[in-house]
Amino acid sequence: MVAQLWRATAAFRLATLVYAAALILRHRHGYAHPLGGLLALAVMAGWTVLATAGYARPALRRRAFVVADVLVAVALILGTRWVDTGVHIDHGAPTLPVSWAAAPVLACAVTGGPWAGLAGAAAVSAADVVERAALAPNTFNGVVLLLITGVVGGYVVRLGTRAETAVERVARLEAATAERERIAREVHDSVLQVLSLVSRRGRELGGEAAELGRLAGEGETALRTLVAAPPAAASGELELRALLEPYAAERVTVSGPAGPVPLPAAAAEAIAAAVGAALDNVRRHAGADASAWVLVEDEGDVVTVSVRDDGAGFAADRLARAVEAGRLGVAQSIVGRMRDAGGTAQVTSSPGQGTEVELRVTR
Known part of the structure; x- marks a missing residue:
């Protein structure tokens, strides 16, 4: 023009x-x-x-x-x-x-x-x-x-x-949506069906196959999250619940408000990625029988997402010692990601009491 x-x-x-x-x-x-x-x-x-x-x-x-x-x-x-x-x-x-x-x-x-x-x-x-x-x-x-x-x-x-x-933004959104839908169909018809089959058969066979089935189920959930996450809307916002609900699984419960929770795309994507990293830590470190709960709270000016588990937990100074030792998993994948998006992340844990990760962003 x-x-x-x-x-x-x-x-x-x-x-x-x-x-x-x-x-x-x-x-x-x-x-x-x-x-x-x-x-x-x-x-x-x-x-x-x-x-x-x-x-x-x-x-x-x-x-x-x-x-x-x-x-x-x-x-x-x-x-x-x-x-x-x-x-x-x-x-x-x-x-x-x-x-x-x-x-x-x-x-x-x-x-x-x-x-x-x-x-x-x-x-x-x-x-x-x-x-x-x-x-x-x-x-x-x-x-x-x-x-x-x-x-x-x-x-x-x-x-x-x-x-x-x-108009250009809407055109890009439509193109991105069409491409995402095409990829989602191809993934669903191939990889997701295989992972679902492996997960189901592994649980049926039990033993070592059950662990393989569990890993396949986790991979299926992560892949569904990737292909189901909506692209940024024309207004530059994303609906947070749509990004977090695919994380729900057998041992993961996702709860939130009845209405939509729109956030700027960068903030919503940062929260979703941080939640994914927190749940990955639960699967790796909390114990095989640990469950997790993801709660979304929309307070108007502030949106808070908490990830809580009933796993083994860890000592209060463990994260600080991990950073000193050069292990920056939580510092980068959760705290650093939220900081870059203009939000905050707080990790609270104690041995035997599970872990809670609280993510907050201001509108």
Whole structure:
């Protein structure tokens, strides 16, 4: 859309150049300095070519170039008093650039939005008032129209840019959703069915096969979580419950509010990954018979997720000693992940009393 706006601005600049050229060529014999009028026309034509080429390149759409654009229009307006006669000016004759001077105002609006458009319009309008040496009714009307053009043009540009961004985000979301669904179908028809079969047969056979079945079941749960997790919504949010519910298993209970718990995508994904790491620690260290409970609490401004187990637990200083020894599993996968997402993580445990991991993020 931005490229289209610049093309429209270039078309406006060219059309108004033709109009200004027609007026200058028609009235040049009545100027105090006819050659000055032709010189002004040459400047407008040259700057039109330069500005059109410059604004076509994103690298040149900088503040200095836009300011130079406005200054050229201001100089041409002020130069009208030197080229034209005082009688013509006092009787309301147009400035040399006429409506061509509005092109830099549009460039300001496209580049910087309403405030930049207003600033450009104010500069051009001030030059117009100085050139007239009085605020006549037609001058006042022109100033008002120019100010409205700058503000409204900038506002429309901002709306259009935001709409374009939203459309692109929705398109990416739809593409990501379609790809996720395709992968999920393929995984379900192959890997998940095999893991489910191994898990079921392992439990039926018992013995060492039961442990193999348990591991296959855990792999199945993790893989289902991966393929079922929804992509970020168009608003940049994720529904936290949808990310955590796939963790539910035979020994894992997931509970939460009845309604949705939306969070910014980065925070929701960090919590889900931290919960997955905590449950993985339960499976590895809490004991074969340990159960875990995941509780989601939405307090409005704060969302808290706790992961509690009834396993063996560990000493209070064990995590600190693990960090000193260079074992950073919990420090990185849980605490560090939550810190990077702007949240906090607290791990509480004692021997024989299980472990609780509390994750908190602020909306």
